[in-house]
Amino acid sequence: MIQLIERSAGYRAAAGWIVGLAAIGMLAAGPWMVDTYYLNLLFMIGIFVITCTGMNILIGYCGIVSIGHAGLMAIGAYMSSFLSTKYGLSFWSVALIGMVVSLLIGSLIAIPTIRAGGVYLSMITIAFGVVIHEVLIRWDAFSGGPLGISGIAKPQIGSYTFDLKGMYIFVLVISATALLLARNLRRSSWGRSMIATKENEIAAASLGIRKFAVQYAGFAISSVLAGLSGAIYAHANSFISPDTYNFQTSVQLVLIVILGGAGRVLGPVIGAVIIVFLPELLDMEKLRMALYGGIMFAVLFFLPKGIVGTLDGWLSPRLRRYASANPRQVLSPEEAKALFASPVRASGQPILMLEGIQKHFGGLHALKDVSLTVEAGTIHSLVGPNGAGKTTLLNVISGLYSSDQGHYTLRGQPLIPRSLSAVAELGIARTFQHSRLFKELTVLENVMTGLAKRAQSGLGASLLRLPGQHRSERLMVETSHALLDLIGYEGDRHMPASQLPYGHQRMVEIARALATAPSLLLLDEPAAGMTALEIEQLEQLLRKLVGHGLTVILIEHHMDFVQRVSDTVTVLDFGKIIGTGSPEQMLSDPRVIQAYLGSEEVAASAEH
Amino acid sequence: MSLILQLAISGLSVGCLYALIALGYSLTFVVNGTLNMSQGQLVMLGGVLMFGFAELGHLPFFVSFMLAALIVGLLNLGIERLAIRKFDKGVNSIEWVLSTIAVGIIIQDVALYVNGPDEGVTPSPMGDEMLRIAGAGIYWKEFVFLPVVAVLLVLLILFYKKSHWGLWLRATADNRTAVEIMGISSNKIVAVAYVLSGLLAGIGGALMSTNYAVSVDIGLPLGLKAISVAILAGVNNPKGIVAAGLILGISEAFIGQYISTAFREMFVYGLVILVLYWKPMGLFNARKTIVKV
Numbered sequence A: 001m002i003q004l005i006e007r008s009a010g011y012r013a014a015a016g017w018i019v020g021l022a023a024i025g026m027l028a029a030g031p032w033m034v035d036t037y038y039l040n041l042l043f044m045i046g047i048f049v050i051t052c053t054g055m056n057i058l059i060g061y062c063g064i065v066s067i068g069h070a071g072l073m074a075i076g077a078y079m080s081s082f083l084s085t086k087y088g089l090s091f092w093s094v095a096l097i098g099m100v101v102s103l104l105i106g107s108l109i110a111i112p113t114i115r116a117g118g119v120y121l122s123m124i125t126i127a128f129g130v131v132i133h134e135v136l137i138r139w140d141a142f143s144g145g146p147l148g149i150s151g152i153a154k155p156q157i158g159s160y161t162f163d164l165k166g167m168y169i170f171v172l173v174i175s176a177t178a179l180l181l182a183r184n185l186r187r188s189s190w191g192r193s194m195i196a197t198k199e200n201e202i203a204a205a206s207l208g209i210r211k212f213a214v215q216y217a218g219f220a221i222s223s224v225l226a227g228l229s230g231a232i233y234a235h236a237n238s239f240i241s242p243d244t245y246n247f248q249t250s251v252q253l254v255l256i257v258i259l260g261g262a263g264r265v266l267g268p269v270i271g272a273v274i275i276v277f278l279p280e281l282l283d284m285e286k287l288r289m290a291l292y293g294g295i296m297f298a299v300l301f302f303l304p305k306g307i308v309g310t311l312d313g314w315l316s317p318r319l320r321r322y323a324s325a326n327p328r329q330v331l332s333p334e335e336a337k338a339l340f341a342s343p344v345r346a347s348g349q350p351i352l353m354l355e356g357i358q359k360h361f362g363g364l365h366a367l368k369d370v371s372l373t374v375e376a377g378t379i380h381s382l383v384g385p386n387g388a389g390k391t392t393l394l395n396v397i398s399g400l401y402s403s404d405q406g407h408y409t410l411r412g413q414p415l416i417p418r419s420l421s422a423v424a425e426l427g428i429a430r431t432f433q434h435s436r437l438f439k440e441l442t443v444l445e446n447v448m449t450g451l452a453k454r455a456q457s458g459l460g461a462s463l464l465r466l467p468g469q470h471r472s473e474r475l476m477v478e479t480s481h482a483l484l485d486l487i488g489y490e491g492d493r494h495m496p497a498s499q500l501p502y503g504h505q506r507m508v509e510i511a512r513a514l515a516t517a518p519s520l521l522l523l524d525e526p527a528a529g530m531t532a533l534e535i536e537q538l539e540q541l542l543r544k545l546v547g548h549g550l551t552v553i554l555i556e557h558h559m560d561f562v563q564r565v566s567d568t569v570t571v572l573d574f575g576k577i578i579g580t581g582s583p584e585q586m587l588s589d590p591r592v593i594q595a596y597l598g599s600e601e602v603a604a605s606a607e608h
Numbered sequence B: 001m002s003l004i005l006q007l008a009i010s011g012l013s014v015g016c017l018y019a020l021i022a023l024g025y026s027l028t029f030v031v032n033g034t035l036n037m038s039q040g041q042l043v044m045l046g047g048v049l050m051f052g053f054a055e056l057g058h059l060p061f062f063v064s065f066m067l068a069a070l071i072v073g074l075l076n077l078g079i080e081r082l083a084i085r086k087f088d089k090g091v092n093s094i095e096w097v098l099s100t101i102a103v104g105i106i107i108q109d110v111a112l113y114v115n116g117p118d119e120g121v122t123p124s125p126m127g128d129e130m131l132r133i134a135g136a137g138i139y140w141k142e143f144v145f146l147p148v149v150a151v152l153l154v155l156l157i158l159f160y161k162k163s164h165w166g167l168w169l170r171a172t173a174d175n176r177t178a179v180e181i182m183g184i185s186s187n188k189i190v191a192v193a194y195v196l197s198g199l200l201a202g203i204g205g206a207l208m209s210t211n212y213a214v215s216v217d218i219g220l221p222l223g224l225k226a227i228s229v230a231i232l233a234g235v236n237n238p239k240g241i242v243a244a245g246l247i248l249g250i251s252e253a254f255i256g257q258y259i260s261t262a263f264r265e266m267f268v269y270g271l272v273i274l275v276l277y278w279k280p281m282g283l284f285n286a287r288k289t290i291v292k293v
Helices: A002-028 A036-061 A069-087 A091-116 A118-138 A164-186 A189-199 A201-206 A211-237 A247-260 A267-282 A288-302 A306-323 A333-338 A390-397 A420-425 A443-450 A459-464 A467-487 A502-515 A532-547 A559-565 A583-587 A590-597 A599-607 B002-032 B039-056 B061-084 B095-115 B145-162 B164-174 B176-181 B186-209 B216-233 B238-258 B264-278
Strands: A350-361 A364-375 A379-383 A405-410 A428-430 A520-524 A551-555 A568-573 A576-581 B130-133 B136-139
Touching: A002 A164, A036 A069, A036 A164, A036 A189, A036 A211, A036 A247, A036 A267, A069 A091, A069 A118, A069 A211, A069 A247, A091 A118, A091 A211, A091 B264, A118 A247, A118 B095, A118 B216, A118 B264, A164 A189, A164 A211, A164 A459, A189 A201, A189 A211, A189 A443, A189 A459, A201 A211, A201 A420, A247 A267, A247 A288, A247 A306, A247 B095, A267 A288, A267 A306, A288 B095, A350 A390, A350 A551, A364 A390, A364 A551, A364 A568, A364 A576, A379 A390, A379 A559, A379 A583, A390 A520, A390 A551, A420 A428, A428 A502, A443 A467, A443 A502, A459 A467, A467 A502, A467 A532, A502 A520, A502 A532, A532 A551, A532 A559, A559 A583, A568 A583, A568 A590, A576 A583, A576 A590, B002 B039, B002 B136, B002 B145, B002 B164, B002 B186, B002 B216, B002 B238, B039 B061, B039 B095, B039 B186, B039 B216, B061 B095, B061 B186, B095 B216, B145 B164, B145 B186, B164 B176, B164 B186, B176 B186, B216 B238, B216 B264, B238 B264
Parallel strands: A379 A551, A379 A568, A428 A520, A520 A551
Antiparallel strands: A350 A364, A350 A405, A568 A576, B130 B136
């Protein structure tokens, strides 16, 4: 069965390649089929596809809307044109310089704005585009002012000078390559980390993914591609002027991406075809921008996933029906052990020690002098009424909040929880009170995202999908399947996480946290919303994990469950620890009952 | 000396307009974390309408002024309904950024289609008299921005402190869920914030048209300058925005005089980038948001 599925997936991949190559082959025949006018349009589509593939990575994968990429195209175009007209350098070297300068200036903008994030980023990129346009108009010596630069030499190889046909083929090859790189990226750890960060920054950070690194990578790729397409356009057209690179162009680029479908590899192709041909069809001079604005609005309203995304959403459930079984196997003990990274074997030793933790939120004293020792290889439960500070304590340990005071030691070493991602790298993984799965990714990909830090791969290797990268991807798929087997997940693993039932979401979240190979696992109300059967599964899982040497800190309200699984129970109330001990001892302690049920109940139960 | 004074007053006058426009971003951002990226185009619309009503329609000055402000305010109500409400899906959503940009493009292009590229200055009721302070000469019509904006700010503060709408706006800014639990529709409050923000844009544009030439292209640069003010101050800090607006106005006046008018804009944006390197949440921003998980 497994072989059969793998073979059918193999056939489909082969079919994809054949269709893709056939399409490129047909397009390559273009120059001999259509006249110069249409060839020019096809060339422009290619230019847009190159730029927008980069922007697709930025908008669709990273969730960053830049409305200044026309400025980066301009940098590539002007840098290369200036150098080739002034110093007679060849196209190949100036195009490279154009890409590098575009990357440098793009980085200058990206570094502060990614940190500020969100709407700031969009605003700054608009301003950036406007400034570049202004500079081009005013800096005569470099840009030729409003008249621009003309007489830019065509690229040459040996004695062959690229004419329009040659440039068209060149652009076709580059845009096909760009699309292939975007596809490779989407199927790598980098791509998954980008989408994870876009969907849920906090959950991604808890897996050790650093937001800045992945978002900057996206911005860098898009800057390089924008610079490249700018250089190619300038040298094919022989003439550039500032008006090619204004605010309107930047908006057009964004429109291409979202019309085609942000995050869909083929989105920019569909978007570019429509945006290039539409004005030809409508033949309108005035209100063209209003039309673009109207289309943008309509897309957001009626096709939020864009054309390709909507088609895919309709098609893929119908296609998947034929290939949805999962390779399921029973894990041998060795295989199961291999999933965990060198566990701390010495049970009974303290793995985590907290001393005098204090946390204030304004006037609220959320944690009051909390000291706690967690023994390795045990399940340590935190219980207490709502608002007792359990989740706050978990957030402090996992680095989401910084405490106002207190000392931490992890495995005897002082621990300074600086950020979620830094703590994750130290081998502390966590889940969240409310499910924080990456909804756009499949179940399997969610777990694979957790592996990103364990099997780090270079950005270049991911883009090119080098053989080593291929192998490590396969390994990640296998490991993720094994983890899903371990937690006993039996549903469809290629289903988007958004479609999972709640109980399954909780389990997959635990598998994802386990993928980081933690030695300490923090679970925030994992049984909430689970059926009795699922709770039983969870109980078995927790025992298995402890058997593999993991330590678990558990927040839970199901008291019978806590009583069954815990080795130690700590009770919190109003931010203070009111007791630590064995479950039997703690859960019958009158102070604990009072904290949960109020004093009258205690009086009543004391009478019995 | 008199030149310096003159530049300072002139800078303050334009700075208080920047502050007024930038406050429009802040009013809505604190309520639901969104803002109208087409604020600049709304200011432009206010100015163009003002000129149209007063100069081409020959309506009395104050009638034109009221009409321009009200139309823009109501337009922003529509924008909130169509371009914000459906797309405001939490902290990381980008749809509302795109939808309001689309609105801005449409407003600008339709305005260009209807109005044409011409620019015009609405004659101010203050006339063309000069005000002389210690040797410095400044037009009354420019100077008058300062008291007018001051009065507007006082009215805004009173609205926030004294009216129940103001109370609800402040409460929603603090905790939207809690307000909804009290049975107050937070959609309605967001809509009020957008109307206020639109009124500020309309008033800003109408005021601007009495001293500066307004045309349909001023929207985008103005919007960007106002957002620069908001970023410098921290977009959820109204007091900081007023300060940053005034500082920006003054620095622009001096840079224009002593360095170059051509590089005025670049200076502003360069400054914003530098501030973001140094303090990503703005210069005057003290409030830290707590993420709940």
